Amino acid sequence: MTALTGKTRINLLIGSPISQVLAPGWLSERMQEAGYDGLLVPMHILPERLDSALPELMAMPNVDAILVTLPHKFGAARHCAELSPRAAALGAINAMRRRPEGGWFGDNFDGAGMVKGLSDAGHALAGKAVYVAGAGGAGSSIAVSALEAGATRLALHDPDTEKQAALLALLERHYPGRARQGQGDVTGFDVVINASYAGFNPNDPLPVDVSGLAGNAVVADVITDPVPTRLLIEAEKRGCATRDGTHMLEGQMQLLFDFMTEQARSLTK
Incomplete structure (x- = not known):
């Protein structure tokens, strides 16, 4: 050095x-x-x-x-x-x-990094249904970048309902009809992204209901430590491809x- x-x-x-x-x-x-x-x-x-x-x-x-x-x-x-x-x-x-x-x-x-990390691993978002957990700074940027990258539809969920509503309103202005509120059920989604704090601590609740994950889904997390998060461990058990925060x-x-x-x-x- x-x-x-x-x-x-x-x-x-x-x-x-x-x-x-x-x-x-x-x-x-x-x-x-x-x-x-x-x-x-x-x-x-x-x-x-x-x-x-x-x-x-x-x-x-x-x-x-x-x-x-x-x-x-x-x-x-x-x-x-x-x-x-x-x-x-x-x-x-x-x-x-x-x-x-x-x-x-x-x-x-943030969003550009997540989209690039997924694309570099062969998981381009064009034509995909994407679920994003978290409507903070990272979640907002990822949601915008996912839609810019060609995601056909996007569901968004955050326990902070005001923050969630504000982001959904922003997405509706720029990408009308392509984003909606999610409820934690990820059934039918091609790509699931955790952009929330859930996962920093071992006892944190999972940000989504993993029982709805299909084996061909891709699950990504913004958290860089610990790696893998419990969400990614559960996703791997179900046969999903995963990308952790270091890839983003x-x-x-x-x-x-x-x-x-x-x-x-x-x-x-």
Whole structure:
């Protein structure tokens, strides 16, 4: 690894909790391999401290980009001067970077990462029926990306009925007639994706009723630790192909790396 100096560029990953994230090691190594003098540092920011902590981090001149994980994806978007069209539609980001003209630009690669991870494994979503558990930042982005990728219909469920209703309303505006409310029954779905917290802890309830899974279904989870989650273990017992959170993360890696370093390289030339 290149020695750290005062010239090393800093990129941050913020979330709460933060111990489960794998991106800091992966992306820091990729930066070194590409000859970019930078690293990605994880930071545990409590939800109630986001609005006070984030502006301080954004004001540091040697911070080029900030990646964002649960539960800050909606809150961090409010601190950006500009959003990509998909991030603006969702109101949520998972990456933000400094603009040369000032302020910060936010984008959202969660859904793109999941879709790419599935596609790379031979599970393209075009023409498929997709079930998504979770209507938070990850679930919202995955739902949008699944429909953009050609999923013919999508069911969505979240115990937070207000959050669920808001996402369904957004999807209806952009993809009329293709998304509906789900109830946990995944019978007849080709692809089932858990985009919720369910699975962080061993005793968490399953996010869906696995008895409805068909053997030819694909089941994916956004959680990176533990791997596999109990959902994926149960899916494998039923003959399903599975993809865990590390596969989604792998799908995002190049997207995030390019996002973080492209602008940074121009800023430091």
